[in-house]
Amino acid sequence: MxxxxxxxxxxxxxxxxxxxxxxxxxxxxxxxxxxxxxxxxxxxxxxxxxxxxxxxxxxxxxxxxxxxxxxxxxxxxxxxxxxxxxxxxxxxxxxxxxxLAEPYPITPKEHGVEFLMDRRHLWLRSRRQWAAMRVRNRIIMAIHGYFQGEGYVQMDAPVLTGNAVEGTSTLFELDYFDEPAYLTQSGQLHGEAMAMAHGKIYTFGPTFRAEKSKTRRHLTEFWMIEPEMAFYDLDMNMDVAEELLAAIVEAVTADCQPELAILERDVDALRASAQTPFPRLSYTEAVDLLTSDATQLMLDAEQEGLEDERHALEQERDQNRQAHGQAKKGEKRRIDAREIEINVRLDEIAEGLRNVPQWKASAAAFEWGADFGGSDETILTRHYTTPIIVHRYPAAVKAFYMKRDPEDDRLALGMDVLAPEGYGEIIGGGERATDLDFLRQQVEAHGLPESAFDWYFDLRRYGSVPHAGFGLGLERTVAWVCGLPHVRETAPFPRLLGRLHP
RNA sequence: UCCUCGGUAGCUCAGUGGUAGAGCGUUCGACUGUUAAUCGAAAUGUCGUAGGUUCAAAUCCUACCCGGGGAGCCA
Known part of the structure; x- marks a missing residue:
């Protein structure tokens, strides 16, 4: 208009x-x-x-x-x-x-996380937050653009469900007219049903996990994009994940230059991320890399780098403190501001120096069969500049609905995409099991109530076909693309452990 | 649940046993091209809470509360 x-x-x-x-x-x-x-x-x-x-x-x-x-x-x-x-x-x-506005609490200066999160409704007006939301919007449009261009149908999975897809401990339970109901953790099972109706679909909606996780990667409410494709195998699934991420990065680097500048994002590093194909490692290859000498050397180098930086910063701080006495007012201000910067970085370095030896030990001691921890994923991605895809995990650590590898029964045809620069897992998915008897066994072995999955088993009764799909975490993707250190700045009103307002 | 770091002015933080500090913000004043403008002046405190040690506690000890980061779990 x-x-x-x-x-x-x-x-x-x-x-x-x-x-x-x-x-x-x-x-x-x-x-x-x-x-x-x-x-x-x-x-x-x-x-x-x-x-x-x-x-x-x-x-x-x-x-x-x-x-x-x-x-x-x-x-x-x-x-x-x-x-x-x-x-x-x-x-x-x-x-x-x-x-006329009353005195505004958020000044163009620095503020702490708690202060800003308590005023998230106002913080959204600030430049960096504005830029991050614009990038989030562009990413959402790029996702729709990619799938719509490829002939997918966007369909909504229910938010209220009676099914626990991956264990009940992380579900938000509520009362549905005297019947227990849950906020969905994943639209996947319903996505499979929709794919059998439309061939290729994707869901785009909120998901909820009652995990008591207080980390830079976790929200209790987050948006997930879950494509599901009939007649797709694991390799085709990986192709889709790769193309989707490349399309997202391409769209943002093409259309969000001003926003990325405000966010001080390293655009070259981001562009490098869009280069396909992404390295694909089997779980077994990833374990070999994790326990290799190359990993130990990389971590040694990182530790030395941190120690050198700490030494240089401590020297600078001591010199600044000596100079502070005779400095003029403007100079004093600069020194004070620099002292705060140095202290923040020194804290980060101290944390890194505490972590690296633990990472080294846990990487070296990693045994085939275990799931990767956060530090293991970080180490794997540090060997590359683009996202990497890890596939064919031990079946024991993956969900019940994964198809087994016909060449090795210990393995599931699952795959994770790990983002570079320490951002970690942004996609998880795989090829789904098609055999009814196998699925029944799996539900029983995982201690899940068979009655709740009867409708799901129908999908194997009536024309079961190979199919595959995955879930993309929107907020983790936004954090990675924007170069934000924490997912809390990637949603307008993020819901975290201990944060329900505003 | 566990580990770890923190809580001092409206905000961001210095201060580690001996008179409560800085910058920003606010208020007042100066300045016709500023970019988080600059310069001058002023006001601003239950040092998270409750106990304890001490001649003396923001500082040391104990418990609790709140927050950051991480583990587990995951997108």
């Missing part, structure tokens, strides 16, 4: 024209007779220049009265200006206050 005002993002197309802008004050600077207002309207940021001599008394006082996050309207001329980030600024003809 046609709007009666202009969006900041569209300003480069209106140079020389007079426009009306509606927005909020992101920050302000000024001197006598001249004020610079940073206007934020959701589509971007632009600097509005208010010259006392060029506007009326009312506009000048309106501009002077604006507090951070006050809503205001500006009418002014768009001018090209090389000094500005978007290449334009607006010379105000009039400024009108729409709503």
């Amino acid at each position: 046609t709007e009666p005002f202009t969006r900041v993002a569209a300003l480069p197309d209106h140079v020389g024209e007079t426009v009306t802008l509606n927005g909020w004050l992101y920050n302000a600077r000024g001197s006598k007779g001249l004020r610079f207002l940073e206007l934020r309207d959701g589509s971007g940021l632009v600097q509005v220049v208010v010259n006392q001599e060029a506007v009326g008394e009312a506009s000048w006082e309106a501009a002077a009265s604006l507090t951070q996050e006050s809503a205001f309207r500006v009418v002014g001329e768009v001018r090209a200006d090389e000094r500005q980030e978007g290449g334009v600024e607006v010379q105000a003809a009039s400024v009108e206050v729409l709503a």
